[in-house]
Amino acid sequence: MPKSAFVAIIGRPSVGKSTLLNALCGAKVSIVSSVPQTTRNAIRGIITRPEGQLIFVDTPGYHISDKKLNLRLREIVLRSLSEVDLILYLIDATREPGKEEEAIAELLSKDIHRIVVAINKIDDPEARPLLIEEFIIPRLRGAKRVSISAVEKTNLESLIEVLFSLAPEGPFWYPEDIYTDQEPVFRIGELVREKAILNTYQELPHAIAVEYRESSKRADGVLFARFDILVERDSQKAIVIGRQGSIIKRIREEAEADLKELFDYPIKLQLQVRVDPDWRKSDSALSRIIF
Ligand SMILES: Nc1nc2c(ncn2[C@@H]2O[C@H](COP(=O)(O)OP(=O)(O)OP(=O)(O)O)[C@@H](O)[C@H]2O)c(=O)[nH]1
Ligand SMILES: [Mg+2]
Structure with a gap:
């Protein structure tokens, strides 16, 4: 066994x-x-x-x-x-x-x-x-x-x-080639969050969350996925976007590069920064992000 x-x-x-x-x-x-x-x-x-x-x-x-x-x-x-x-x-x-x-x-x-x-x-x-x-x-x-x-x-x-x-005796719970059971959109959103943290942590260590909006797979197999990056203030929104959109572009490109390694279909991201002053205090926002 x-x-x-x-x-x-x-x-x-x-x-x-x-x-x-x-x-x-x-x-x-x-x-x-x-x-x-x-x-x-x-x-x-x-x-x-x-x-x-x-x-x-x-x-x-x-x-x-x-x-x-x-x-x-x-x-x-x-x-x-x-x-x-x-x-x-x-x-x-x-x-x-x-x-x-x-x-x-x-x-x-x-x-x-x-x-x-x-x-x-x-x-x-x-x-x-x-x-x-x-x-x-x-x-x-x-x-x-x-x-x-x-x-x-x-x-x-x-x-x-x-x-x-x-470990106790027990069955194989997953097929042997599976190394995680996360939903693709959750995993994609997490990578976006990682890249957002890496590119902005000096200015905003705790204020970022990422929320999934929608996705669709085109006939040619490309997945388009849209996410919001949540911050708490307008000044933070400006940091995430960067001069002429340079930071948010880098977040997108770095996330897409990692996704290429992880998924066997191409993924194109659309990212938007949204100000939600209360996401860390609001039960409904927290329930969407932490579950
Ligand atoms: N030198 C060294 N650094 C490490 C090692 N393991 C992790 N780190 C660093 O520690 C930092 C935190 O790593 P994480 O894996 O995110 O830590 P965590 O415990 O998951 O953190 P939370 O999710 O915030 O609780 C990163 O900068 C890692 O590179 C290690 O074995 N040696
Ligand atoms: Mg951790």
């Missing part, structure tokens, strides 16, 4: 959860940036091996804040934890474990038997994995630990081996 497990990847913002998911799956499944709280949904990436299947669930960074957006993101994390077999707790070896790390370790302490701790970014000269071990051992006594670099793909095979050793 093969083994299979759903595995939630959890950790503070920017510890490298999405980078790790992509490294494990060998493809861009979840968007990555240096800005905290890049991931806003539970995103699945699947690996299939002769011994079975691991279905990873990338989650938003666990962040303590009473802002509506953060509360929504935390709900996604907690829901994911309750739905999976195993928990992959990722810690950034370049940062001091602070209050937030304490809160996560405390949250996970009742789940010791289904936790694997991965200490990430050991490639970084600033990394202090021993300090992290000292933090983890008394708090999550008995939990398995692996030190890794998601960027350099160090020790990922050991990590997969440890996860399979804890």
Whole structure:
């Protein structure tokens, strides 16, 4: 009987959860940036091996804040934890474990038997994995630990081996050539958001969302897809558009270049910037973006 497990990847913002998911799956499944709280949904990436299947669930960074957006993101994390077999707790070896790390370790302490701790970014000269071990051992006594670099793909095979050793027997949930179950339009919108963040994060780290409008496939197979980039103020709209449309053009071109690698049909994007002053406070806007 093969083994299979759903595995939630959890950790503070920017510890490298999405980078790790992509490294494990060998493809861009979840968007990555240096800005905290890049991931806003539970995103699945699947690996299939002769011994079975691991279905990873990338989650938003666990962040303590009473802002509506953060509360929504935390709900996604907690829901994911309750739905999976195993928990992959990722810690950034370049940062001091602070209050937030304490809160996560405390949250996970009742789940010791289904936790694997991965200490990430050991490639970084600033990394202090021993300090992290000292933090983890008394708090999550008995939990398995692996030190890794998601960027350099160090020790990922050991990590997969440890996860399979804890996985229950179970069926292959997905065909073996599937590495993510995201809807194409969601994935396209996420890539647009990644490129929008990368091109504007110095001026607007948190204020961007991307909303799908419509798409149609032409007879020649080209998919036309229209998205709105949401910002909160007119001044931010000007930043995203750039001088003579230079920034929004770059966002479109970079997203289309990545899409070429990911989809076997051509995709043409139409992007428009929309000001919605309240998207981070409005329940209906948040429900359209985070689900
Ligand atoms: N040096 C180094 N940097 C890494 C590693 N893994 C991730 N990073 C960097 O850390 C930053 C955050 O990476 P993400 O994968 O977006 O982190 P995340 O945990 O998914 O972040 P949120 O979705 O915001 O919670 C990016 O700049 C990555 O390049 C690693 O193994 N080594
Ligand atoms: Mg992420």
